[in-house]
Amino acid sequence: MDKNLNDILTRKLAREKAARKQAEAILEQKSAELYELTQELKSSNSQLETLVNQKTTQLKGVFENFIDSYVVMDLSGNVLSMNDASVELFGYGAKEDLNVARLIYKDDYAYAMESFKNLLEQGFFTNYKARIFTKDKKIKWVHINASLIYDQQGQPTAAQGIVRDITESHKNTELIAEQKMKLSAIVDNSTIPIVLTQEGQIVQTNPAAQNLFLYSEEELKNFLVKDITAPSKYKASNDLMTKMNQGLLDQFEIKKEYLQKGGTTFIAKTNVIAVRNSDGSIRYQLAIIEDITEKLKNERERKRLLDSLESQRQKYSNIIANMNLGLIEVDNEDQILMVNNSFEKMSGYSEEELLGKTARQMFLTKEGQLKVEKENERRKEGASNSYEVVAKTKKNQKRHWLISGAPNVNSFGEVTGSIGIHLDITELKNLERQKEKLLERLERSNADLQEYAHIISHDLKSPLRSIWALVNWIKEDNIESFDQSSLDNIALLEGTLEKMEQLISDVLSYSRAGSEVGESITLDLNAVIEEVRGMIYIPETTTIKVIGTLPTIEADKARIHQLFQNLIVNAIKYNDKPKGEIQIWATDTPTHNQISIKDDGIGIKKEFHEKIFKIFQSLQQDDGTSSGIGLSLVKKIVSLYGGEIWVESEEGKGSTFHFTLRK
Ligand code: ADP
Numbered sequence: 001m002d003k004n005l006n007d008i009l010t011r012k013l014a015r016e017k018a019a020r021k022q023a024e025a026i027l028e029q030k031s032a033e034l035y036e037l038t039q040e041l042k043s044s045n046s047q048l049e050t051l052v053n054q055k056t057t058q059l060k061g062v063f064e065n066f067i068d069s070y071v072v073m074d075l076s077g078n079v080l081s082m083n084d085a086s087v088e089l090f091g092y093g094a095k096e097d098l099n100v101a102r103l104i105y106k107d108d109y110a111y112a113m114e115s116f117k118n119l120l121e122q123g124f125f126t127n128y129k130a131r132i133f134t135k136d137k138k139i140k141w142v143h144i145n146a147s148l149i150y151d152q153q154g155q156p157t158a159a160q161g162i163v164r165d166i167t168e169s170h171k172n173t174e175l176i177a178e179q180k181m182k183l184s185a186i187v188d189n190s191t192i193p194i195v196l197t198q199e200g201q202i203v204q205t206n207p208a209a210q211n212l213f214l215y216s217e218e219e220l221k222n223f224l225v226k227d228i229t230a231p232s233k234y235k236a237s238n239d240l241m242t243k244m245n246q247g248l249l250d251q252f253e254i255k256k257e258y259l260q261k262g263g264t265t266f267i268a269k270t271n272v273i274a275v276r277n278s279d280g281s282i283r284y285q286l287a288i289i290e291d292i293t294e295k296l297k298n299e300r301e302r303k304r305l306l307d308s309l310e311s312q313r314q315k316y317s318n319i320i321a322n323m324n325l326g327l328i329e330v331d332n333e334d335q336i337l338m339v340n341n342s343f344e345k346m347s348g349y350s351e352e353e354l355l356g357k358t359a360r361q362m363f364l365t366k367e368g369q370l371k372v373e374k375e376n377e378r379r380k381e382g383a384s385n386s387y388e389v390v391a392k393t394k395k396n397q398k399r400h401w402l403i404s405g406a407p408n409v410n411s412f413g414e415v416t417g418s419i420g421i422h423l424d425i426t427e428l429k430n431l432e433r434q435k436e437k438l439l440e441r442l443e444r445s446n447a448d449l450q451e452y453a454h455i456i457s458h459d460l461k462s463p464l465r466s467i468w469a470l471v472n473w474i475k476e477d478n479i480e481s482f483d484q485s486s487l488d489n490i491a492l493l494e495g496t497l498e499k500m501e502q503l504i505s506d507v508l509s510y511s512r513a514g515s516e517v518g519e520s521i522t523l524d525l526n527a528v529i530e531e532v533r534g535m536i537y538i539p540e541t542t543t544i545k546v547i548g549t550l551p552t553i554e555a556d557k558a559r560i561h562q563l564f565q566n567l568i569v570n571a572i573k574y575n576d577k578p579k580g581e582i583q584i585w586a587t588d589t590p591t592h593n594q595i596s597i598k599d600d601g602i603g604i605k606k607e608f609h610e611k612i613f614k615i616f617q618s619l620q621q622d623d624g625t626s627s628g629i630g631l632s633l634v635k636k637i638v639s640l641y642g643g644e645i646w647v648e649s650e651e652g653k654g655s656t657f658h659f660t661l662r663k
Contacts, residue, residue, distance in 0.1 A: 091135030326422035348394030575601035
């Protein structure tokens with residue numbers, strides 16, 4: 001063999017030997033390293049195992065002691081595991097088969113399904129709030145956050161959820177919401193205007209406030225408090241607000257004038273209350289407004305009324321104190337409560353002596369006491385009236401009192417006593433008695449007089465008749481021997497006798513007119529006129545005309561005859577015209593028949609219009625037929641029938657006599 005080849009082979013071998021040795025050394029080293037590594041790995045493995053164990057225990061502890069419920073379930077909702085809190089919340093045992101669908105409250109089913117869908121699609125859901133059924137059918141409110149659990153390939157394998165029992169807090173929230181609702185219902189429906197402000201800006205108002213200010217809620221919200229406050233109150237209002245902001249005040253009251261929409265104003269009492277944040281800063285102010293415009297007006301009106309009442313009271317108590325009438329106020333037991341000055345004077349007793357005493361025992365006679373007792377009974381029924389009593393004064397003088405009593409009534413309408421106004425009528429009574437006596441005497445003397453006149457006139461007639469007969473005899477016996485002048489004197493004597501006879505007849509009928517009134521019968525005055533026509537002398541130159549129809553009356557025939565006869569005779573007698581006309585007519589008045597007799601004779605001067613109706617008033621020169629009694633007799637008859645007589649006349653033109661007779 002080639003040496004070279006040998007060499008080459010030897011060197012190659014040597015190289016291979018060396019390489020192998022090196023490889024062996026490396027191997028040895030590597031295996032030593034490996035060994036070390038294995039040892040390290042072993043130890044770190046066991047460390048890791050301890051760590052894992054440690055962590056698992058820790059996690060288990062956390063999982064079990066987790067205050068919220070923690071549930072792991074598969075994707076169909078079957079619970080795989082849950083912690084103690086879940087067991088307690090749901091009432092199901094940890095090992096019991098449970099699908100979460102069993103927990104769902106029926107009304108929340110749709111919401112639960114929706115959330116589950118979200119979990120599957122998005123991988124989680126949060127803030128799920130709904131009710132669940134526990135095993136023993138209790139309803140609980142829960143809050144759930146859930147998420148999916150994925151494997152290494154990123155595939156969802158399970159889901160976990162943290163469930164919190166919010167039943168209590170939910171109840172509280174509901175309660176708060178309800179209270180809030182109630183509160184706002186109260187505020188909204190309150191008739192008291194309420195305004196909420198923040199830093200002087202109106203933020204909320206209730207309808208009562210809107211009504212008061214006449215603005216809408218929106219309009220008010222644009223305002224500052226200042227905008228609805230009358231300028232005069234800016235400062236006062238501001239000062240209080242500042243104090244409130246400084247924390248010096250929590251509440252204040254201010255009376256101020258507010259401005260309404262349209263420029264009108266009102267005055268209100270405002271109560272401002274601060275609602276503060278926990279740091280003491282003001283959150284908002286609550287203003288409760290009470291419109292007192294009416295109240296003030298009423299107060300002013302009340303004051304005005306009280307003032308006027310007081311001045312009236314003053315006025316009346318002055319009147320009462322000084323009036324000439326005695327005033328006394330008693331209670332229902334007749335005890336005197338009040339007397340005025342005049343009553344003290346009337347009774348002679350002082351106020352001290354009278355107060356508290358029984359009125360009737362103080363001044364009345366037995367008879368008077370009975371009367372007052374009766375009156376007091378009527379007073380209690382509310383009646384008022386006047387009556388007379390005989391009273392005794394302190395000096396034991398008898399006086400006549402006219403008492404006008406009225407019940408005293410309190411504001412409930414109950415009779416609390418009575419008020420009596422006393423007038424001393426003793427003098428009046430005396431006068432009345434005197435008058436009665438006088439009248440009696442007058443009547444007596446009148447009757448005497450009439451009788452006297454009757455007797456005189458009657459008795460005068462017979463000597464007159466004797467003279468008349470004697471004069472006639474003398475005249476007849478001496479008719480031949482008497483000269484003309486003696487015959488004239490005899491004629492004069494006869495005329496005077498005739499006049500005297502007439503006068504006596506007239507006086508007789510006048511004296512009768514006042515006393516003897518015959519029976520009243522129905523009289524047709526038209527017929528009366530016809531009869532009178534037949535009884536008196538009517539010259540051919542005189543006509544008597546009845547205009548219309550005269551009424552029918554009830555009266556004594558003789559008197560009515562006399563009445564018409566006297567007036568018609570005068571109308572004929574006192575006429576100077578060649579032809580005379582007398583007119584008679586009647587006028588109806590509600591109470592009387594009025595008759596008028598008109599002539600166109602000589603008339604009567606105005607100054608005699610009254611005088612002619614007085615007795616013995618004749619305006620005529622002595623003509624032998626005028627006694628001046630005719631019209632006075634007419635007047636007497638007219639007044640006997642409740643009527644009047646008067647004349648309308650103008651001298652030279654005629655007279656109209658009108659008279660009335662009561663129906
Ligand atoms: P006598 O007629 O007796 O005088 P009277 O009482 O009848 O009394 O009348 C009083 C007076 O009234 C008369 O005197 C007469 O002057 C006047 N007189 C009465 N009637 C009329 C009459 N119709 N016209 C004018 N004067 C009259």
